[in-house]
Amino acid sequence: MKTYAEYLRMVEEALAPSLCGLGEIPERLRQAMLYSLEAGGKRLRPVLLLAACDFFGGDIREALPFACGLEMIHTYSLIHDDLPAMDDDDLRRGRPSSHKAFGEATAILAGDGLLSAAFELMLNAACRMDSLRGAKAARAIAGRCGVTGMVAGQTVDVTEEGTEPTAEKVRYIHLHKTADLLCAPMEAGALLACARPADMEAAVTYGLELGLAFQMTDDLLDVEGSEASLGKRTGQDAAAGKLTWVSVRGVEGTRADAAESLRRAKTAITGTGRDASFFTELADTLLERKN
Amino acid sequence: MKTYAEYLRMVEEALAPSLCGLGEIPERLRQAMLYSLEAGGKRLRPVLLLAACDFFGGDIREALPFACGLEMIHTYSLIHDDLPAMDDDDLRRGRPSSHKAFGEATAILAGDGLLSAAFELMLNAACRMDSLRGAKAARAIAGRCGVTGMVAGQTVDVTEEGTEPTAEKVRYIHLHKTADLLCAPMEAGALLACARPADMEAAVTYGLELGLAFQMTDDLLDVEGSEASLGKRTGQDAAAGKLTWVSVRGVEGTRADAAESLRRAKTAITGTGRDASFFTELADTLLERKN
Numbered sequence: 001m002k003t004y005a006e007y008l009r010m011v012e013e014a015l016a017p018s019l020c021g022l023g024e025i026p027e028r029l030r031q032a033m034l035y036s037l038e039a040g041g042k043r044l045r046p047v048l049l050l051a052a053c054d055f056f057g058g059d060i061r062e063a064l065p066f067a068c069g070l071e072m073i074h075t076y077s078l079i080h081d082d083l084p085a086m087d088d089d090d091l092r093r094g095r096p097s098s099h100k101a102f103g104e105a106t107a108i109l110a111g112d113g114l115l116s117a118a119f120e121l122m123l124n125a126a127c128r129m130d131s132l133r134g135a136k137a138a139r140a141i142a143g144r145c146g147v148t149g150m151v152a153g154q155t156v157d158v159t160e161e162g163t164e165p166t167a168e169k170v171r172y173i174h175l176h177k178t179a180d181l182l183c184a185p186m187e188a189g190a191l192l193a194c195a196r197p198a199d200m201e202a203a204v205t206y207g208l209e210l211g212l213a214f215q216m217t218d219d220l221l222d223v224e225g226s227e228a229s230l231g232k233r234t235g236q237d238a239a240a241g242k243l244t245w246v247s248v249r250g251v252e253g254t255r256a257d258a259a260e261s262l263r264r265a266k267t268a269i270t271g272t273g274r275d276a277s278f279f280t281e282l283a284d285t286l287l288e289r290k291n
Numbered sequence: 292m293k294t295y296a297e298y299l300r301m302v303e304e305a306l307a308p309s310l311c312g313l314g315e316i317p318e319r320l321r322q323a324m325l326y327s328l329e330a331g332g333k334r335l336r337p338v339l340l341l342a343a344c345d346f347f348g349g350d351i352r353e354a355l356p357f358a359c360g361l362e363m364i365h366t367y368s369l370i371h372d373d374l375p376a377m378d379d380d381d382l383r384r385g386r387p388s389s390h391k392a393f394g395e396a397t398a399i400l401a402g403d404g405l406l407s408a409a410f411e412l413m414l415n416a417a418c419r420m421d422s423l424r425g426a427k428a429a430r431a432i433a434g435r436c437g438v439t440g441m442v443a444g445q446t447v448d449v450t451e452e453g454t455e456p457t458a459e460k461v462r463y464i465h466l467h468k469t470a471d472l473l474c475a476p477m478e479a480g481a482l483l484a485c486a487r488p489a490d491m492e493a494a495v496t497y498g499l500e501l502g503l504a505f506q507m508t509d510d511l512l513d514v515e516g517s518e519a520s521l522g523k524r525t526g527q528d529a530a531a532g533k534l535t536w537v538s539v540r541g542v543e544g545t546r547a548d549a550a551e552s553l554r555r556a557k558t559a560i561t562g563t564g565r566d567a568s569f570f571t572e573l574a575d576t577l578l579e580r581k582n
Contacts, residue, residue: 023439029446033438080403085395104376105449108399109442112371115403116437119410123430127423135426139414146407147324148314151400155320158396 001054001278007047010060011067018068018121025113032102032110033117036075039093044286045185046071051278052189052203063192065125066137069118070185073145076114077154077181079107086158137188144184153177157243165247173243178218179211202268209265210283216258217287219244223251262287292345292569298338301351302358306337309359309412316404323393323401324408327366330384335577336476337362342569343480343494354483356416357428360409361476364436367405368445368472370398377449428479435475444468448534456538462503464534469509470502493559500556501574507549508578510535514542553578 016034019025025033046067053063082089082097083104090100099107119138126134143149153176160169186207190200223246245254265283269276307325310316316324337358344354373380373388374395381391390398410429417425434440444467451460477498481491514537536545556574560567 022437025438026443026446026450028450029438029443080399083399085399106446108371108374108376109446109449111403112406113438113442115406116433116442120430120433120437123426123433126426127430132418132420132423132426135414135417135423139411139418142407142411142414146313146411147310147316147320147404151404151407152317152320155317155397155400158400159317159319
């Protein structure tokens with residue numbers, strides 16, 4: 001296993017070239033896609049994908065296009081989420097959001113382009129392999145980011161905004177809007193490594209529980225009014241009737257639930273019998289983040 | 292080979308079930324996706340995919356998920372094209388467009404959902420096969436609909452609107468916005484049938500030239516002010532400085548170019564030595580359409 005920083009460097013170095021390597025892209029579209037793709041962030045999802053593939057004995061060089069594809073999908077979702085008709089956010093990571101920098105039409109197309117490019121990149125890689133493992137990894141990602149996954153969570157978040165928060169509703173949103181996209185890299189990485197069924201299950205559980213804990217911590221940071229919140233919600237969101245875990249379970253309840261999800265994530269991944277310190281330490285870091 | 296009506300019935304029967312079969316989709320998202328998907332149309336792209344697979348000796352039942360996926364991609368592109376920030380169309384096929392019926396946020400998500408569902412559906416099918424032919428077909432579709440294909444054409448159409456029409460510019464838009472999406476089914480169908488390289492080339496040429504002739508005819512119908520125009524452009528578009536083939540080549544020039552593209556399409560497909568009457572007759576019908 002490598003360190004987070006080493007996986008991160010691999011991702012950073014491959015991201016822009018893998019997009020531009022698809023062929024001649026119209027200048028304005030290319031600029032808009034790179035503007036959002038290169039805006040930084042922790043690259044948590046692609047790093048998890050490389051780490052999961054590595055952990056289960058796969059070839060991380062082979063996994064790199066899938067890691068980049070997943071980051072493109074995450075990026076497209078942020079661009080479309082920020083649109084005036086959605087969350088109407090003018091800023092993203094301290095810079096003007098895509099539609100503020102390029103106009104709405106180009107922002108919509110940049111999102112569509114990144115989603116399409118993600119599948120093109122992953123399928124190019126899948127077609128170079130001597131088995132269906134690449135197609136299976138791409139399928140897992142498609143499922144987690146699609147109409148029963150991330151897009152479903154996003155839809156419920158948008159259509160239920162302002163309604164009475166219930167545990168069922170908030171859990172659905174967190175599970176699909178956030179956790180599915182942290183589960184996708186664990187599942188895809190394990191599939192690329194041709195992991196055994198029991199290991200697949202451990203990878204999925206780790207991803208989902210980590211995702212839930214991650215979102216709960218985000219909700220806590222929001223309530224505490226931290227400007228350093230990693231999510232999109234502001235300190236005012238809870239008061240504005242946003243569907244957060246804190247609004248259902250309170251601060252102490254959310255803290256306890258996050259700790260329980262974290263425990264489950266660590267139990268699952270250590271249960272594989274491999275040295276899972278990369279994943280247990282990452283989980284602790286994410287939960288303890290104050291900024 | 293079957294008739295157009297027979298392929299069409301297969302597509303119509305499979306389209307909604309294949310979307311709903313992906314799992315539990317939030318009600319509003321499902322409604323919005325089905326609203327656009329079931330709005331009808333000629334289903335030209337999925338029919339071409341089934342016919343191409345059949346023509347080259349493949350199994351059309353195996354091709355059906357790819358045909359449905361391609362129609363979902365075509366449908367997502369229409370939903371996003373109609374958005375206020377894009378073409379701002381209130382009507383689509385005589386009914387309110389998606390954002391008029393469901394609001395902008397849901398329309399954006401319905402488009403994102405259809406694009407994601409298309410790849411999920413195709414990858415599910417690809418993973419059931421005993422070779423990479425499904426992954427290769429999905430890859431061909433991803434390329435034709437992505438950042439060097441349809442999304443590229445759409446971007447140039449949007450960003451260059453109102454500028455001086457040149458043959459190069461208009462050809463680029465027609466090639467990518469329209470022809471790539473008629474080439475995709477020919478290419479994918481042939482790949483699913485494991486066609487030989489020379490046959491692949493014939494399929495691609497037929498699709499591209501048919502697409503160019505199709506768009507030229509659309510431009511002609513617009514100029515003739517026909518309300519029955521199949522494209523999105525209205526009779527006023529040419530006057531409004533829209534980038535049409537007629538604005539570059541005139542009515543007679545466009546008619547001649549369309550006939551030449553049609554000739555090339557038919558020459559390519561008959562050059563395979565198979566009975567290509569399905570494709571030559573389809574090409575004639577599309578060019579001669581008056582409504």
